[in-house]
């Protein structure tokens with residue numbers, strides 16, 4: 001694969017590993033300029049998760065993360081990269097790479113791919129158009145799966161629920177489980193994100209909550225759908241009693 005593409009380069013990440021049967025995870029990272037500090041070169045580097053759902057030889061990437069050469073070789077050995085699903089309105093920077101280089105079909109939450117964090121981006125700030133804008137009625141490229149979204153948030157945030165032996169929910173920015181910073185954080189992110197209230201078990205991302213302003217009642221309604229596992233866009237997988245744990249947290253946030 002040609003490394004000289006106009007797409008963001010791979011950023012540090014951990015190896016691909018199977019977290020549940022036929023569902024793989026890569027803990028990747030992203031570096032962004034500290035959004036709440038106007039001056040100075042402060043960069044936050046922190047982790048973000050990609051999940052890969054394997055169906056025979058076909059792969060669907062959720063919350064895509066571009067990988068380094070060894071990582072792409074491992075991913076390609078797992079199967080054919082057929083689809084990308086973008087759940088978080090603030091993610092998606094690596095989706096154009098997967099469509100261009102692997103021919104993946106890109107499904108996205110109904111939120112523009114925009115530079116920066118404007119809620120009303122100018123046309124020139126929109127850098128990509130997905131192949132499919134998701135609604136709860138959309139056919140999905142994953143069997144026995146349901147798509148839903150947090151409509152009260154701006155931008156919306158999507159969720160996938162996979163019906164397997166257990167019900168598995170995969171989130172974008174909303175439902176998180178980030179008990180502590182991991183080795184993909186830089187010092188700035190460890191300090192500033194702790195001050196901002198990150199690093200809680202089974203919680204709603206505070207940065208996303210403050211910006212996207214979801215209705216807590218809608219989150220409670222979603223948590224009542226009873227999912228055993230949560231595979232979050234940020235943080236660590238919750239493999240047991242996930243919906244009950246989130247309901248307890250959300251009751252305190254009302």
Ligand SMILES: [Fe+2]
Nearest residue numbers: 088090173234
């Ligand atoms: Fe995020």
